[in-house]
Amino acid sequence: MSLRRYVLRRTLLTLPILVGVSVLTFGLVKLLPGTPVDYVLQFQEATPGLRASLRAQYHLDEPVWEQYLLWLSDVLRLDFGERIVSDRSVSAAIAERLPETLVLGGVSFLIALLAGVPTGVVAAVRRGSLVDEGSRVVALLGIATPNFWLGLLLILLFGVHLNLVPVIPPVAPVLAPESLAFLVLPAVTLGTASAALFTRLTRSAVTEQLRQEYVRAARARGLDERTVICKHVLRNSLISVVTVAAVQVAFLLDGAVVVERVFSWPGLGRLLVRAILQRDFPVVQAVVLLVATAVVVANLLADVLYAWLDPRITY
Amino acid sequence: MPPVTTSRRRLLRWVGATGAVGLAGCAGGDGGSELVATLGADVSTHDPTQANDTTSRKTFDLVYEPLVGVDFEGDVHPVLATSLDQRDDRTWRVSLREGVTFHDGSDFTAADVKATFDRYAGTPRESDVFLWYDGATIRDDHTLDVTLSQPYAPFRSTLGGIPIVPEAAATDALDLAAGPVGTGPYAFDTHEPDRLYRLVRADDHWYDGDDVPAEPPIETITFRIIVEQSSQVAALQGGDIDLANNPPADAVADLRDDDSITVSEHLAGGFEMLVFPLASRPFSNRDVREGVSRLIPREAIIDSVYGGIGQPAYAPISPLLDDYTTESFLAEMGDEHMRYDPDRAAELLDAGFAALDISPPYETTIVTNETGDRVRWAQLVRDELNATDFFDVSIEQFEWSTYIGRILSGDAHRSDAMMALGWSGGWDPDTYLRNVFHSEQATPSCCNAGHYANDEVDRLLDEALATYEVAERRSLYERAQRRIVADAPVGFVRFGTRIEAYRTDVVEGFRTYPLDSGEFTSIYAPTMGAYTTTGGR
Numbered sequence: 001m002s003l004r005r006y007v008l009r010r011t012l013l014t015l016p017i018l019v020g021v022s023v024l025t026f027g028l029v030k031l032l033p034g035t036p037v038d039y040v041l042q043f044q045e046a047t048p049g050l051r052a053s054l055r056a057q058y059h060l061d062e063p064v065w066e067q068y069l070l071w072l073s074d075v076l077r078l079d080f081g082e083r084i085v086s087d088r089s090v091s092a093a094i095a096e097r098l099p100e101t102l103v104l105g106g107v108s109f110l111i112a113l114l115a116g117v118p119t120g121v122v123a124a125v126r127r128g129s130l131v132d133e134g135s136r137v138v139a140l141l142g143i144a145t146p147n148f149w150l151g152l153l154l155i156l157l158f159g160v161h162l163n164l165v166p167v168i169p170p171v172a173p174v175l176a177p178e179s180l181a182f183l184v185l186p187a188v189t190l191g192t193a194s195a196a197l198f199t200r201l202t203r204s205a206v207t208e209q210l211r212q213e214y215v216r217a218a219r220a221r222g223l224d225e226r227t228v229i230c231k232h233v234l235r236n237s238l239i240s241v242v243t244v245a246a247v248q249v250a251f252l253l254d255g256a257v258v259v260e261r262v263f264s265w266p267g268l269g270r271l272l273v274r275a276i277l278q279r280d281f282p283v284v285q286a287v288v289l290l291v292a293t294a295v296v297v298a299n300l301l302a303d304v305l306y307a308w309l310d311p312r313i314t315y
Numbered sequence: 316m317p318p319v320t321t322s323r324r325r326l327l328r329w330v331g332a333t334g335a336v337g338l339a340g341c342a343g344g345d346g347g348s349e350l351v352a353t354l355g356a357d358v359s360t361h362d363p364t365q366a367n368d369t370t371s372r373k374t375f376d377l378v379y380e381p382l383v384g385v386d387f388e389g390d391v392h393p394v395l396a397t398s399l400d401q402r403d404d405r406t407w408r409v410s411l412r413e414g415v416t417f418h419d420g421s422d423f424t425a426a427d428v429k430a431t432f433d434r435y436a437g438t439p440r441e442s443d444v445f446l447w448y449d450g451a452t453i454r455d456d457h458t459l460d461v462t463l464s465q466p467y468a469p470f471r472s473t474l475g476g477i478p479i480v481p482e483a484a485a486t487d488a489l490d491l492a493a494g495p496v497g498t499g500p501y502a503f504d505t506h507e508p509d510r511l512y513r514l515v516r517a518d519d520h521w522y523d524g525d526d527v528p529a530e531p532p533i534e535t536i537t538f539r540i541i542v543e544q545s546s547q548v549a550a551l552q553g554g555d556i557d558l559a560n561n562p563p564a565d566a567v568a569d570l571r572d573d574d575s576i577t578v579s580e581h582l583a584g585g586f587e588m589l590v591f592p593l594a595s596r597p598f599s600n601r602d603v604r605e606g607v608s609r610l611i612p613r614e615a616i617i618d619s620v621y622g623g624i625g626q627p628a629y630a631p632i633s634p635l636l637d638d639y640t641t642e643s644f645l646a647e648m649g650d651e652h653m654r655y656d657p658d659r660a661a662e663l664l665d666a667g668f669a670a671l672d673i674s675p676p677y678e679t680t681i682v683t684n685e686t687g688d689r690v691r692w693a694q695l696v697r698d699e700l701n702a703t704d705f706f707d708v709s710i711e712q713f714e715w716s717t718y719i720g721r722i723l724s725g726d727a728h729r730s731d732a733m734m735a736l737g738w739s740g741g742w743d744p745d746t747y748l749r750n751v752f753h754s755e756q757a758t759p760s761c762c763n764a765g766h767y768a769n770d771e772v773d774r775l776l777d778e779a780l781a782t783y784e785v786a787e788r789r790s791l792y793e794r795a796q797r798r799i800v801a802d803a804p805v806g807f808v809r810f811g812t813r814i815e816a817y818r819t820d821v822v823e824g825f826r827t828y829p830l831d832s833g834e835f836t837s838i839y840a841p842t843m844g845a846y847t848t849t850g851g852r
Contacts, residue, residue: 034720040367042719043738045442045750045761053437086359088492088508096508152545159553167550168539171511264541264550266509274357279716 003307010303014296021292022075022285026068029281035060036084036279058084071285081282083275090282093271094290101267103174104260105252107183108191112248116195117241120202125229127207135199142196151189151262158185168264186263190256194248201244205237212236239309246302250295348849349535350822352558352835353547357509357540361495363478364438372832374538377514377839378418379478379497382409382428383471385742386843387581387826387836389636391471394842395423395479395498401783404466405449411457415521417481418502419489425451425459430482432461443477466781468788469743476741500531500839512538522841531839532848551576551816557849558817558825560834564621564688570816577819580812581827584635584746585739586628587689587808589681589696593765594728597671601803606663607733608806609656610699617809620691624814628807629653630796631747632740635810635829639744639789640796648800653807657703664705675705682711683735684718692808693735708733725759728766736764737811739831744792749776752799767804823850 037054055061059070074081080090123132159167165185170178209215210233218228257269268287275283356370363379366372382396393399395415400408415423429451435444447467452460463470481496483489489496494503498521501514514536523529539556541547548566551559552573562570570576589611591598598604613627629649632640668675681693693710700706711732713721721727722734740747750761753776754768772795779791800807815827815834824847826837837845 032717034716034718038720038723039716040439042367043723043750043762044367044440045446045756046439047441048760050437050439050441051759054439093508152549155546155549159555160549163553167546167553167555168541169510171537261543262546264510264539264543264546266507266540270509270542277715 003304006307007300007304010300014293014300017296018289018292022072022289023068025285025288026071026281027064029276029279029284030064030067032276032279034279036281039278040084071282075285075289080286083283084278084280086280090286093283094268094286097266097268097271098290099174100265101253101256101260101269103179104183104186104190104256104265104267105249107180107187108194108252109245109249110191111187112191112194112198113245115191116198117202117238119195120199121206121229121234121237123199124203124206124210132203135203139196139199142192145192147189147193148258148262150192151186151259154185154189155262169266186259186265189262190252190259194252197248198241198245201241202237205240206233209233209237239306242309243302243306246298246305247295250291250298253291253294348533349537350533350558350838350847350849351537351539351556353541353550353556353560354512354538355540355544355547355560356542358506358512360492361503362484362491363480364435364440367439369832373834374512374514375478375495375497376499376833376835377501377536378495378499378503379480380499381477381479382411382474384836384840384842385472385475386840387828387845389472389638389742391475392842395428396474399471399474402460404781405463407461407463407470408454409459409461411459412521413457415498416519417496417498418517419481419483419496421481421483423479423498424456424482425453426456427479427482428459429453430485431477431479434480434485443473447473466783468780468783469745472742500841501536504535509540511540514538524841526844527839527841527846532846533838536835536838548816551818554818557821558815560815562814562816564624567622567624567814567816575819576816577822578814578816579825579827580624580814581829582626582633582635583739583811583813584633584741584830585737585811586631586633586747587692587735587737587811588628589693589806589808590722590734590736590765591804591806592728592730592732592734593767593804595731597667597673597677598731598733598765600667600671602663602670603667604803604806605652606660606667606705607700608653608803609660609663610703611653611696611806611808612655612699613808614655616692616695620688620695621809621812624812625809628810630800630807631738631751632744632792632796633747633810636742636744636747638785639792644793644796648796652800652803657699661703664703668705676707677705678707680709680711680732681735682713682718682721682732684715685712686737689735689737696735722764723758723762725757727758727764734764738762741830744788745776745780748792748795748799749780752776752795752804765804767799767802769798769802772798772802821849823848 036058037051037060040054059067071081082089083093119135123135126132155167158164166182169182172179215228215233218232256267257273259265260267260269271283272287275287354370354373356368358371358374359368360366360371363375380394382394383391383399384394385391395412396409397412398410402408409428411425411428417423432444432448432451435441447463447465447470449462449464451462454460478497480491481489484491500517500520502517504513504515506512516531516534520530541550544563547559548562548570550556567578571578591604593599617623617625617627627649629645630640634640634642634645681697683689683693690710690712697708697710700708722736727734738751750756751763752767752772753763754773756763757766758764775791775795779788779795782788782791813827813829815825817825824837826845828834828836838847
């Protein structure tokens with residue numbers, strides 16, 4: 001099968017996946033106890049008439065499958081509806097926060113790659129050395145540390161004790177220099193686990209390549225070690241790293257849920273958590289659909305990159 | 316101080332946006348000053364008839380104004396009304412202040428007041444108004460008669476919670492969702508969702524007395540939206556914000572030790588309680604309920620959970636309302652039915668379990684939401700109950716919507732779970748009693764989750780609601796409280812305290828308001844003689 005046909009088939013396959021995700025999310029939100037009406041009225045006196053009219057307003061008095069079809073028909077017209085507990089549209093709420101999450105995710109991803117890959121290469125080349133052992137310990141710590149805890153620790157150290165950085169985001173556009181400077185701590189918090197993953201992955205891939213015949217041949221030809229590693233070994237090792245990295249992009253999107261809260265960063269993660277807590281299902285649906293799309297696209301991208309990087313691979 | 320023109324403000328904002336002077340807390344220039352405060356969640360609406368969350372309501376205080384305001388001691392002061400005259404049991408004549416304009420330039424008249432009340436019908440906050448409102452007759456531009464559906468004693472303090480909006484908001488001509496339009500000392504400036512909410516001093520607020528400065532000393536109030544409590548405390552300590560609301564109890568001690576920070580507190584209008592499911596054995600038995608109440612270690616809870624802040628509750632009405640309760644009355648209620656006393660509890664539980672013919676230990680749960688302090692006090696109660704031979708209690712924690720769904724669904728009184736619950740009252744004694752203890756307020760109508768029903772209590776509460784005379788009301792409420800405490804449908808735990816912390820070198824004149832959603836009252840409330848400055852900057 002040609003690459004083009006493969007991509008086409010995979011793209012078509014994503015549609016049922018997205019529908020499945022949306023059905024599942026809708027069902028899960030509906031299964032949760034407590035309705036938006038409970039949330040809106042909270043501990044207030046309300047006549048049965050008011051309750052009924054609010055239920056009707058949110059279409060809660062219709063069967064769940066009808067509510068779903070109603071939602072689906074709106075979404076097909078790219079109308080994500082109104083938020084239940086706020087007077088803003090869902091699309092606007094997402095559009096306001098998407099750039100924030102993308103920038104945070106992007107910076108974290110860069111930090112993870114810049115820290116993870118070189119460390120992995122050095123660890124593989126100097127296998128058994130102090131650098132290798134040290135990076136192993138740091139990587140394990142990085143994967144095992146909960147990011148909300150790491151975030152709070154960084155805030156206390158750099159924001160309060162040393163008072164080097166602000167604790168809350170500056171009032172500035174997301175790409176302004178001071179916003180990017182502020183982003184270093186949240187991005188490190190969010191990127192640490194990925195960096196650790198990249199380190200371990202790169203190390204094992206490079207180690208594997210170093211055992212290959214062509215490395216010995218290159219060395220025998222008298223090439224210096226730098227050329228051997230950078231020109232030959234690294235290129236071949238990075239195939240697996242690139243594919244994992246593509247998938248990791250999507251995970252950075254939802255990893256932001258916790259980090260955004262700790263650093264008061266106004267992104268999608270906070271919107272999603274609040275919407276779930278308030279049973280604001282139009283928002284939950286839309287954000288989950290967005291994240292699901294990102295995951296599916298990232299996976300597709302990973303597969304395509306894999307084939308493109310290594311022409312021996314066919315589908 | 317020269318008046319700040321819009322264009323300069325716009326220029327400042329533009330410069331700030333390009334990144335030259337955008338850091339939080341540094342926007343103050345030569346003429347104005349900025350206060351950086353926080354909100355614990357995003358503002359969800361600007362419309363008072365839609366606002367179900369305290370966060371949105373907090374911001375109303377400075378943008379909208381009510382007819383009357385209730386000050387820090389509970390006394391009523393005129394704001395947009397100049398007088399309220401009672402014509403008869405059900406009619407009040409309201410005279411309005413003249414020369415007041417809304418932020419959109421329209422004049423404030425009686426038509427705005429009537430429209431404000433009318434548009435509550437059918438909205439989530441309908442009960443704010445339609446509990447007592449029958450209609451209003453406009454007599455002239457600045458006078459109207461408000462007719463009540465029944466004699467309603469809390470009328471004046473209730474008006475304090477009704478922000479007046481322009482008449483146009485009742486039509487399509489003005490959409491409050493786009494931004495609030497009130498008559499208050501501050502006007503809406505910007506809302507960047509989940510990031511900040513900003514108010515600026517309104518151009519010509521009506522106040523021209525000399526008790527306080529004729530215009531608010533603080534030019535800009537920026538509320539940063541910080542959900543994570545630990546981050547809010549860190550932001551205060553790091554100097555990113557000037558004022559923090561309701562820091563968690565375990566952070567208060569640290570803040571007190573910090574020389575650069577002042578901690579301000581005030582007894583609050585609210586209490587924590589343990590609600591019993593009255594339709595379910597063994598909680599259907601009064602002795603069992605009093606026995607459990609007497610095992611609530613209130614002093615220990617206040618010491619270890621709340622860092623010594625707050626006071627034990629033995630009856631519903633907060634001591635904040637000193638017209639309606641006294642320390643000695645609370646102490647008496649404690650002695651008679653509530654105070655921690657394991658020996659007396661054992662006798663009562665013994666008698667109760669024997670009467671029901673239940674052989675202990677009885678396995679049950681305490682339902683709570685995830686509020687840390689509430690979970691911790693529920694755990695202490697669990698430990699006390701499990702230390703007896705009568706109970707085997709575990710804690711069930713739920714996130715907020717699940718929790719309120721369980722408690723308010725209408726069948727919690729039949730489950731076997733006790734419920735840990737907080738209740739916020741207001742300036743009128745009715746707010747501490749009717750919603751929680753009147754039989755007509757049984758869930759799902761409102762908040763009587765245990766389905767407590769006592770005809771005498773219902774009658775006393777109804778009568779007190781319609782009685783204007785304070786001494787007479789006090790005696791009715793005292794009788795109702797005695798009856799409720801004796802029946803022990805809930806175990807009262809603690810009266811809360813409101814706490815704020817602010818940077819000593821920046822904030823001057825700030826005072827803690829006792830009720831939720833009134834946090835920012837003292838920034839500028841001229842008729843109460845309150846104002847705040849950022850003197851240190």
